[in-house]
Structures are given as C-alpha cells and as structure tokens.
Amino acid sequence: MKAFSAFILFTCCLINVHSQSVPVKQDSALIKNDTIKQEQFLKQLGNGYFPTKFVNIDLRYLVKYNQYEGLRTGLGGITTSSFSDKYRINGYTVYGFKDHRFKYSIGGGFRVNKKTQTWINLSYTDDLQETGSSVFLTDKRFFSFFEPRLLNIDLFHKHITKAISLEHQVSPYLLSETQFSTSKIDPTYDYSFVADEKTFETFDISSIKLSLQWNPFNNFKIENDNVIETEIGYPEFTLQLTKSFKDLLDGDFNFFKFDFRTHYEYKFKTGSIFDAVLTSGIATGQTPLTHLYHAYPNNINKETILQRFSVAGINSFETMFFNEFFSDQFTTLQLKHSLQPFKISERFKPQLVLISRFAIGSMQNMDRHQQMSFETLDKGYSEAGFEINKLLFGFGLSFAYRYGAYHLPEIGDNIAFKFTFNVSL
Structure with a gap:
C-alpha cells in the first residue's frame, strides 16, 4: 500500500506540474495541444497504463492481495506504437509472498490488417x-x-x-x-x-x-x-x-x-x-x-x-x-x-x-x-x-x-x- 500511495502522489504531482508548465500568453493551439496530451495521459492511466515512449507500464501487476498468495506484486508492460505499429510484445512477472512463488507471462503479436x-x-x-x-x-x-x-x-x-x-x-x-x-x-x-x-x-x-x-x-x-x-x-x-x-x-x-x-x-x-x-x-x-x-x-x-x-x-x-x-x-x-x-x-x-x-x-x-x-x-x-x-x-x-x-x-x-x-x- 505504501508503494501504491507513493505512485498516486507521484502521478498527481506530475499532472499538477504539467498543467502549470504552460504560460498564460502561449498560443491557443499550443494550449489546446497541451490539454490533449493531459487528456491522453489520464486516459492511459485510467486504462491501467503508465505511458512511456516505447513501453506502457501495466499497473495491474504493481500491488494486489488475495487469500492464497497474500501480497502479490510485480511488473508488466506492453510495447507502444513508437516501438512498432505492426508488432507488439507484452508480459509480466509477479511474486506471491504467501505461496512463495513467481508467476509470469510472455507474449507478442503481429498485425495482419x-x-x-x-x-x-x-x-x-x-x-x-x-x-x-x-x-x-x-x-x-x-x-x-x-x-x-x-x-x-x-x-x-x-x-x-x-x-x-x-x-x-x-x-x-x-x-x-x-x-x-x-x-x-x-x-x-x-x-x-x-x-x-x-x-x-x-x-x-x-x-x-x-x-x-x-x-x-x-x-x-x-x-x-x-x-x-x-x-x-x-x-x-x-x-x-x-x-x-x-x-x-x-x-x-x-x-x-x-x-x-x-x-x-x-x-x-x-x-x-x-x-x-x-x-x-x-x-x-x-x-x-x-x-x-x-x-x-x-x-x-x-x-x-x-x-x-x-x-x-x-x-x-x-x-x-x-x-x-x-x-x-x-x-x-x-x-x-x-x-x-x-x-x-x-x-x-x-x-x-x-x-x-x-x-x-x-x-x-x-x-x-x-x-x-x-x-x-x-x-x-x-x-x-x-x-x-x-x-x-x-x-x-x-x-x-x-x-x-x-x-x-x-x-x-x-x-x-x-x-x-x-x-x-
């Protein structure tokens, strides 16, 4: 939960700093573009991804808890269109602290049409x-x-x-x-x-x-x-x-x-x-x-x-x-x-x-x-x-x-x- 709280605080600060970085006298087109970027960032975050240029970090695997694994934590992600718009790679690795076992998945795909x-x-x-x-x-x-x-x-x-x-x-x-x-x-x-x-x-x-x-x-x-x-x-x-x-x-x-x-x-x-x-x-x-x-x-x-x-x-x-x-x-x-x-x-x-x-x-x-x-x-x-x-x-x-x-x-x-x-x- 501490990691989760820190992540939320970091995200809020990032959004706040980003929103304040546009000067008031900027061109309206730049302001509009900045607003679109903020909306896209929030949309990605709402879909469970923290976006980066080449890999979107999958937030589903950061922190979870259930009665069998206890605390389950790990990291996952999927490549972005900047990496390739025809191919993608995705995967995750997690660890359960109660069953003492790693779990993972690796996959990929290619676009046909x-x-x-x-x-x-x-x-x-x-x-x-x-x-x-x-x-x-x-x-x-x-x-x-x-x-x-x-x-x-x-x-x-x-x-x-x-x-x-x-x-x-x-x-x-x-x-x-x-x-x-x-x-x-x-x-x-x-x-x-x-x-x-x-x-x-x-x-x-x-x-x-x-x-x-x-x-x-x-x-x-x-x-x-x-x-x-x-x-x-x-x-x-x-x-x-x-x-x-x-x-x-x-x-x-x-x-x-x-x-x-x-x-x-x-x-x-x-x-x-x-x-x-x-x-x-x-x-x-x-x-x-x-x-x-x-x-x-x-x-x-x-x-x-x-x-x-x-x-x-x-x-x-x-x-x-x-x-x-x-x-x-x-x-x-x-x-x-x-x-x-x-x-x-x-x-x-x-x-x-x-x-x-x-x-x-x-x-x-x-x-x-x-x-x-x-x-x-x-x-x-x-x-x-x-x-x-x-x-x-x-x-x-x-x-x-x-x-x-x-x-x-x-x-x-x-x-x-x-x-x-x-x-x-």
Whole structure:
C-alpha cells in the first residue's frame, strides 16, 4: 500500500506540474495541444497504463492481495506504437509472498490488417486463476486501482497455458477473438474429478474459444483509418463459445461451454442511473470444477458480521459465501439504481445506490466432483441492499440482506455490511 500511495502522489504531482508548465500568453493551439496530451495521459492511466515512449507500464501487476498468495506484486508492460505499429510484445512477472512463488507471462503479436485491426497473438502463461471464474476474451480492458473481490478469494488453480489467438474487427460494432490453447491444470486445493472411470487430480485441457462483442448502439468516428469510439450505447452483448477436445495434444476431456452477458444502462435527466447486467452460462460434457461457474460470491467464511467486514465488489453477491455454490448451468441478474448525488457541498456529494440481485443454477453429475462440498442454486438465490458511496476520499458503505430460499437460520449470517471504494480519473 505504501508503494501504491507513493505512485498516486507521484502521478498527481506530475499532472499538477504539467498543467502549470504552460504560460498564460502561449498560443491557443499550443494550449489546446497541451490539454490533449493531459487528456491522453489520464486516459492511459485510467486504462491501467503508465505511458512511456516505447513501453506502457501495466499497473495491474504493481500491488494486489488475495487469500492464497497474500501480497502479490510485480511488473508488466506492453510495447507502444513508437516501438512498432505492426508488432507488439507484452508480459509480466509477479511474486506471491504467501505461496512463495513467481508467476509470469510472455507474449507478442503481429498485425495482419490495419483497417480491420486484425492481429495474431501468441502467449505463454504460468499463473493462477480463480476456480469457477469465466472470462470473456473480448472484454475491454477493465482496470481498477482497487479490486474488491480479489482480497477475499482463496480458491485458485495453477495453470500453464500456451495460446494462439486471432483478433478481428468484423465491423465498428462487432469485435471477435478466436483462441486455441492448451493448459496444464493443477488445483491448489484438495479436489479430484472423475471421468471415464478415471480419477484426475491434475489434468490437461485443449480447447478453442470464439468470443464476440456486439455493441450495436455505440457511436464511432474514423480518424487516420482508425475506428475511434466516441460514445457508448446500450445494451451491449457478449457471447463466447468454448469447445475442449479429448486426446488432442493430450487433452483429457470433451466439454462445451456457452457464455452470454448483456449490459444495459439508462441515464435519467434527473442525474440518476439505472444499470442491469444479465449473465448466463451452460457447460455440458466432462467439465471439471475449475471450468464451471460460481455466481460472483463476495462473503468471507467467518462467523460474525464484523469479522466478515471487507470491501463490496462491483458486480458480486455480497451475502453469498465463497465456494458455497457451483453450477454447470446458471443465470444471474443484477440491478442497480444510482440516485442523483446529494450535493451537500462542492466537495461532499455522497450517492445512494439501491441494489437487487438474483441467481439461479443447477448441477448435473455432482458425484464427479470429489473432496469438495458445495450446494446448487436450483431454488433461486436473492439478496437486496444499498450503498452510500463517496462519503470520504472515495470510500463509502454498503449493506446487503440475503432472503428467499437460501435464507440462513442465523439472522446475522444473512447480513453483509462492508465499505465501498469508488474513484475515477
């Protein structure tokens, strides 16, 4: 955290010095150019990069923390267009102080077509991944100085993954990425998977993924033959298909996955915002727990409310305990209504957010998953609550209550009281 604080202070000072370096009597064109540079710098920083001429430093790897690795710190980066506009190199190295292990990734790509932003990428990764998580290849880079759920996650599996992928912009509204990969999977917890009358404690996955991101209501402009997004429109749609192959490059299982997500946001003239996220996934065939679904839980497995006091996530179930539910078919619906901020003063503008979440799911062949105890979501899981954000330096408070079919006997076990953190550049 000291390194993080120093970095923020350095960044603020750098921006401040830069903004004061332009004389008042300068030409308006120079002032405009200076403003553009500041905006570009802040945009890069908001995207998770500290820009330099030849390499953009990746801020995701500086400081993180989770229950398995403890403090995780390292350095990463990607080459810029000044290095080459046809080739790129990216990678990172991190170290976990609790598991005493280095993790790393090295990759690169070359551009096949500039107009359609078609790239072929290669990568080699030796790292951890949260069990039950599902990541869309075409997700835009999401960066946050503070990743709330990560603090509480303890269920990871090691993976060594070799991948080749093809990025292609079908149209300004439709992005695609296709990836073929082979992975050696080693759970860090006691788990075995039964398939074809064999028991696997470690296993190999050979799979191909096709991911599509369709944003039909976005606005764009063409600048120097590049498509630049000028306004985000809603709803947005993301689809991903995954097929694994048994006996292909030592793959152990055949399974198929279908993942879908849609995001809708509506801004009222009053300043309030309604936000809805619908996520669904289906896995069929011989799918190990590592590649199944959780429902974004974010509640620590401790006895009292105060012991569970932590940080609320962005789109997570705050009252659902980690590793409590897994599914091979699931759907979640998360609704938020952010009221117009209360303007108490120019600097103090807290905001009330009303929240409702619902999840439903099921699991076939639960007996395949050995040494793990969990429930399914077939009865439907519900929680509701609120957040009061930006009370002090971006921090706020959240409250959520678990009700319905999975309501627990002890009232305190159904309550999640946490703080929030919201900051934007």
